[in-house]
Amino acid sequence: MARAVTNNRKAFNTALAWLVGLLIFFPILWTVLTSFKTEAQAINDPPLFLFFDWTLENYSVVQERSDYLRYLWNSVFIAGGSTLLGIVIAVPAAWSMAFVPSRRTKDVLLWMLSTKMLPAVGVLYPIYLLFIQLGLLDTRIGLTIVLMLINLPIIVWMLYTYFREIPAEILEAARMDGASLREEILYVLTPMAVPGIASTILLNFILAWNEAFWTLNLTAANAAPLTAFIASYSSPEGLFYAKLSAASTMAIAPILILGWFSQKQLVRGLTFGAVK
Amino acid sequence: MATQHSRTAARFMMAPAVFLLLVWMLVPLTMTLFFSFKKYLPLRGDSMANGLEWVGFANYVRFVGSSSFWPSIQATLIIVGGVLVVTIVLGVLLAMLLDQPMWGQGIVRILVIAPFFVMPTVSALVWKNMFMDPNNGLLAYLWKAFGGTPVEWLSQAALPSLIMIVSWQWLPFATLILLTAIQSLDSEQLEAAEMDGAPVLARFWFIILPHLSRAITIVILIQTIFLLSIFAEIFVTTGGAFGTKTLTYLIFQRVLESQNVGLGSAGGVYAIILANIVALFLMRIVGKNLDA
Amino acid sequence: MGKIALKHVTKSFGATEVIPPLDLDIEDGEFVVFVGPSGCGKSTLLRLIAGLEDVTSGMIEIDGNDATKVPPSKRGLAMVFQSYALYPHMSVRKNIAFPLRMAKVDEAERNRKVEAAADILNLTDYLERRPGQLSGGQRQRVAIGRAIVREPEAFLFDEPLSNLDAALRVNMRLEISELHQSLKTTMIYVTHDQVEAMTMADKIVVLNAGRIAQVGSPLELYRSPQNIFVAGFIGSPKMNFIEGEEAGKHGAHTIGVRPEHLALSTDGGTWEGTVGVAEHLGSDTFLHVHVDGIGALTVRAQGEAGLNHGDRAHITPDPERIHRFDSDGLALA
Numbered sequence: 001m002a003r004a005v006t007n008n009r010k011a012f013n014t015a016l017a018w019l020v021g022l023l024i025f026f027p028i029l030w031t032v033l034t035s036f037k038t039e040a041q042a043i044n045d046p047p048l049f050l051f052f053d054w055t056l057e058n059y060s061v062v063q064e065r066s067d068y069l070r071y072l073w074n075s076v077f078i079a080g081g082s083t084l085l086g087i088v089i090a091v092p093a094a095w096s097m098a099f100v101p102s103r104r105t106k107d108v109l110l111w112m113l114s115t116k117m118l119p120a121v122g123v124l125y126p127i128y129l130l131f132i133q134l135g136l137l138d139t140r141i142g143l144t145i146v147l148m149l150i151n152l153p154i155i156v157w158m159l160y161t162y163f164r165e166i167p168a169e170i171l172e173a174a175r176m177d178g179a180s181l182r183e184e185i186l187y188v189l190t191p192m193a194v195p196g197i198a199s200t201i202l203l204n205f206i207l208a209w210n211e212a213f214w215t216l217n218l219t220a221a222n223a224a225p226l227t228a229f230i231a232s233y234s235s236p237e238g239l240f241y242a243k244l245s246a247a248s249t250m251a252i253a254p255i256l257i258l259g260w261f262s263q264k265q266l267v268r269g270l271t272f273g274a275v276k
Numbered sequence: 277m278a279t280q281h282s283r284t285a286a287r288f289m290m291a292p293a294v295f296l297l298l299v300w301m302l303v304p305l306t307m308t309l310f311f312s313f314k315k316y317l318p319l320r321g322d323s324m325a326n327g328l329e330w331v332g333f334a335n336y337v338r339f340v341g342s343s344s345f346w347p348s349i350q351a352t353l354i355i356v357g358g359v360l361v362v363t364i365v366l367g368v369l370l371a372m373l374l375d376q377p378m379w380g381q382g383i384v385r386i387l388v389i390a391p392f393f394v395m396p397t398v399s400a401l402v403w404k405n406m407f408m409d410p411n412n413g414l415l416a417y418l419w420k421a422f423g424g425t426p427v428e429w430l431s432q433a434a435l436p437s438l439i440m441i442v443s444w445q446w447l448p449f450a451t452l453i454l455l456t457a458i459q460s461l462d463s464e465q466l467e468a469a470e471m472d473g474a475p476v477l478a479r480f481w482f483i484i485l486p487h488l489s490r491a492i493t494i495v496i497l498i499q500t501i502f503l504l505s506i507f508a509e510i511f512v513t514t515g516g517a518f519g520t521k522t523l524t525y526l527i528f529q530r531v532l533e534s535q536n537v538g539l540g541s542a543g544g545v546y547a548i549i550l551a552n553i554v555a556l557f558l559m560r561i562v563g564k565n566l567d568a
Numbered sequence: 569m570g571k572i573a574l575k576h577v578t579k580s581f582g583a584t585e586v587i588p589p590l591d592l593d594i595e596d597g598e599f600v601v602f603v604g605p606s607g608c609g610k611s612t613l614l615r616l617i618a619g620l621e622d623v624t625s626g627m628i629e630i631d632g633n634d635a636t637k638v639p640p641s642k643r644g645l646a647m648v649f650q651s652y653a654l655y656p657h658m659s660v661r662k663n664i665a666f667p668l669r670m671a672k673v674d675e676a677e678r679n680r681k682v683e684a685a686a687d688i689l690n691l692t693d694y695l696e697r698r699p700g701q702l703s704g705g706q707r708q709r710v711a712i713g714r715a716i717v718r719e720p721e722a723f724l725f726d727e728p729l730s731n732l733d734a735a736l737r738v739n740m741r742l743e744i745s746e747l748h749q750s751l752k753t754t755m756i757y758v759t760h761d762q763v764e765a766m767t768m769a770d771k772i773v774v775l776n777a778g779r780i781a782q783v784g785s786p787l788e789l790y791r792s793p794q795n796i797f798v799a800g801f802i803g804s805p806k807m808n809f810i811e812g813e814e815a816g817k818h819g820a821h822t823i824g825v826r827p828e829h830l831a832l833s834t835d836g837g838t839w840e841g842t843v844g845v846a847e848h849l850g851s852d853t854f855l856h857v858h859v860d861g862i863g864a865l866t867v868r869a870q871g872e873a874g875l876n877h878g879d880r881a882h883i884t885p886d887p888e889r890i891h892r893f894d895s896d897g898l899a900l901a
Contacts, residue, residue: 010376022387095289117504117551120524122548124528125544127304130307
C-alpha cells in the first residue's frame with residue numbers, strides 16, 4: 001500500500017523531478033533546437049531558446065554535404081544485420097542452456113560474458129590484418145560480423161533469461177504431441193518468447209547502432225555508419241553548431257524513439273534478469 | 277532432467293555460438309600474443325611475409341617503461357572509478373526521487389533515460405562544442421553571465437570533464453536499474469521501520485541501501501565492462517591529450533598512430549591481463565548473484 | 569493397442585537412485601493409477617514411460633515392441649500435464665489441433681476431429697478463445713482434448729487435478745472416468761491423492777521410495793494391504809496402528825484397525841478411553857479417542873455420535889478386520 005501523500009508534497013516532488021529530468025535531457029533538447037537555427041543564431045550571445053527564425057536549411061545542407069542517407073543505410077544494415085544474425089545463432093544456444101541445463105551451463109554463460117570484457121583495442125591490429133586478408137575491411141558484411149560477435153554474449157544471455165521463464169512442461173507437451181525439435185522451437189518456443197526476443201532485438205540494435213570502436217576503426221568511406229558520419233564533424237572545419245546539431249539529431253533520433261519504446265525491457269535485458 | 281537425445285541436440289545447438297566466440301577470442305588473442313614478441317613496424321617495411329624479428333620481452337619492457345604507461349593506468353582507473361561513483365550516488369538519489377508519487381512520472385522517466393540512447397560520438401561532440409567550448413559554449417555564457425572567466429574545460433579540467441560527459445551517458449542506465457530495484461522494495465518493511473522509530477536517514481541506511489546492494493553490483497559490473505573500453509569519447513574530445521590517455525587509448529595510439537604493432541600488442545596483452553583481473557573479481561559477484 | 573510393460577527399469581539422477589529395478593505390466597484398456605507420497609518417484613516413472621526421461625537401465629515395451637530408445641514424439645502416447653501446459657499463444661482450436669498438425673493431418677480432417685473432441689468436452693463455444701481466457705476446469709478439458717484427438721495408444725495423466733478446487737476436482741474425476749469408459753484406451757494416472765486412486769483405478773500401483781509397495785485393485789488394497797505403508801496410505805481417515813503388548817496378543821509386532829472397523833459404545837467393550845476432539849461431518853463423525861494404555865485412536869461413527877469432548881467411551885475392534893504386521897512392516901497371513 002502506498003501511503004497517502006499530501007498534494008503539497010506531491011507538487012514538490014513533481015517540480016523537483018521535472019527540473020532534474022529537464023536538466024538531464026537539456027543537452028539533447030538544446031541540440032535539437034540548435035539544429036533549426038542559422039549558424040549565426042546558433043552562437044548568438046545571449047543564447048536563443050525558442051524565439052529565432054526556425055529553418056530546415058541545416059538538414060538539407062548536411063544531407064548534401066555528407067550524404068546522410070548512405071550512412072543511415074549503413075547503420076541500419078550493420079545494426080540490423082548483426083542483431084538478426086546474432087538471434088539466429090543465439091536462439092538454439094539459449095534453448096540448450098535454458099531447457100537442457102548441465103553443470104557446465106553457468107560456466108559457459110560466464111565465459112561468454114567474459115569475452116565481452118576482452119579489451120577490443122588489444123586485438124585491434126590482428127582483426128585489422130585479418131580483415132585485409134579476407135577483403136572485409138570497410139565492408140558492411142565485415143562490420144556486421146564483428147558487431148554480431150561482440151553482442152552475441154548479450155543476446156545469448158538475454159534470451160536465456162527469457163527462455164528460463166517459459167515452463168519446460170509446455171515444450172514437453174509439444175514433444176508428446178509429436179513435434180520434432182525444430183517444430184518445438186519454431187511453433188511453440190519462439191512464439192511464446194516473442195516479447196523477450198523483441199526486446200533482445202531492440203536492445204542489441206541500439207547497442208550495435210551506437211558502437212563506436214570497431215565502426216570507427218574498421219571503416220573508411222564505403223561502409224561507415226552514423227558513428228563515423230558524426231565523428232567526421234569533429235574536425236575544426238566542420239565546426240558549425242547548427243549543422244553539427246542537425247547531423248547529431250539525425251544520428252540519434254531513430255534510436256532515441258526506438259529506445260523510449262523499449263525502456264521497460266531494457267532493465268531486465270541488460271541486467272540479465274538479475275533485477276526485476 | 278532430460279533425455280540423452282535432447283542432450284545431444286543441445287550440444288549441437290550450442291556449438292555454433294560457442295565455436296564462433298571461441299574463434300573470436302582465440303585467433304586474435306594468439307596473434308596479439310605473437311606480435312607482442314616481435315619487432316613489427318609496418319611503415320618501415322616489416323611484414324608477416326618477410327618474417328618478423330623475435331625480440332623477446334623487449335616490447336613488454338618498453339611499454340611499461342614508457343612515461344605514458346603509469347599515467348594511462350591512472351587515467352583509466354580515475355575515469356572508471358569516477359564515473360562509477362558519480363552514476364551510483366546520483367543514480368540512487370534520482371531513483372529515490374522518481375519513486376515518489378508525482379505528476380507526469382512517465383514523461384520524466386523518458387527524459388531521464390534519453391542520454392543512454394545517444395551514440396557516444398554525438399554526445400562527446402555536443403558536449404565538447406556546444407557546452408564546453410570556451411568561446412561559444414553554453415557553459416561559457418553561463419560563467420560570463422555570473423561574471424566569471426570561462427573555463428577551458430577540456431584542457432584545464434580534462435579528466436573531470438570527461439568523467440562528467442561519460443557519467444551523463446551512463447546515469448540513465450544506473451538510475452533505471454536502481455529505480456526498478458527500489459520499486460521492488462516492500463513498503464511494509466519501511467513502514468515497520470518507521471513504527472520502530474527509525475528516522476529517515478536510518479531507514480535509508482539500514483533498509484533501502486542493503487536492498488539495493490544487488491542492483492548496485494549489477495550496475496558496477498555492466499558499467500565496468502563498457503567503461504574499461506571507452507574510446508569514442510576520448511577520440512572525439514581530447515584525442516588523449518591533457519591526461520586523458522587511458523590504457524585503451526594509449527594502445528590505440530601505439531598501434532594505429534605510431535604504427536608500432538609489436539609495442540601496441542604488448543600493451544594489448546597488459547590490457548587483457550588488467551581486464552581479466554577485473555573480470556575475475558566481477559564474475560565471482562555475478563555468479564553468486566545469478567544463483568538466486 | 570495400449571499394452572505397456574516395464575522390465576527391470578531403473579532410473580538414477582547422478583548417484584541418486586530414484587527408481588530401483590522395477591517390473592510392471594499394464595494391460596490394454598486398463599486404468600492404472602500410480603499413487604504415493606511426494607518424492608516417491610511416481611512422476612518420474614510416468615516421464616520414463618512418456619520418454620521425457622531416459623531409463624538408466626531396463627526396457628520399456630509398448631505393444632510388445634521395445635520403445636526404450638524411441639523419442640517421446642514417436643511413442644504414440646498422449647500426456648496431460650499438471651500445469652495443463654497449453655500453448656498460450658494459440659486458440660483453443662489450435663491447441664487441440666496441434667498434434668494433428670504435427671502429424672500432417674489435412675485441415676478438413678483436423679477441424680472435424682477438433683470439433684468432435686470439443687463436443688465431447690463441452691468446449692465448442694470456446695474454440696476461438698485463448699487459454700488465458702479460460703477457467704481452470706476448461707483449461708483442463710482443453711489439455712484432455714489435445715490428448716484425445718491423437719487417438720493415442722495410451723493416455724498419461726500427471727496429477728491433472730491438483731490445480732483445481734475441491735468441487736471441480738470431483739467433477740473432473742467423473743469426467744475422466746467416463747472418458748475411459750467410452751474410449752476404452754489405456755490410461756496411466758499419477759496422483760498423490762488416494763481418494764482419486766480409489767475412485768478411478770482398475771489397478772492401483774502404490775509407490776514408496778521408487779519401489780512398488782503393492783499392485784492391486786482398489787478393494788484388494790483396502791482389504792488386504794501387504795504392508796504397513798499401503799495400509800496407512802490407502803483409506804481415509806488413516807488406519808490406526810497399535811504396537812506393543814496389545815499387538816502381541818494377536819501374535820504380531822503391529823496391528824492395524826481402520827477407524828470404520830471400530831465399534832463405539834458407552835457401556836462396555838475391549839478398550840476404554842476418553843474422547844478428545846470430535847469432527848462432525850454430518851453423515852459421519854470422526855472421534856479421536858485416547859485409549860488407556862494404547863494411545864490415540866481414530867474412530868469413525870455413523871451419523872451423529874452422541875459423545876462429546878471428555879466423555880468416557882468403550883471401543884471394540886472388528887476381529888475379522890484386524891491387520892497384523894511383523895517387525896519389518898509386512899502383513900502376516
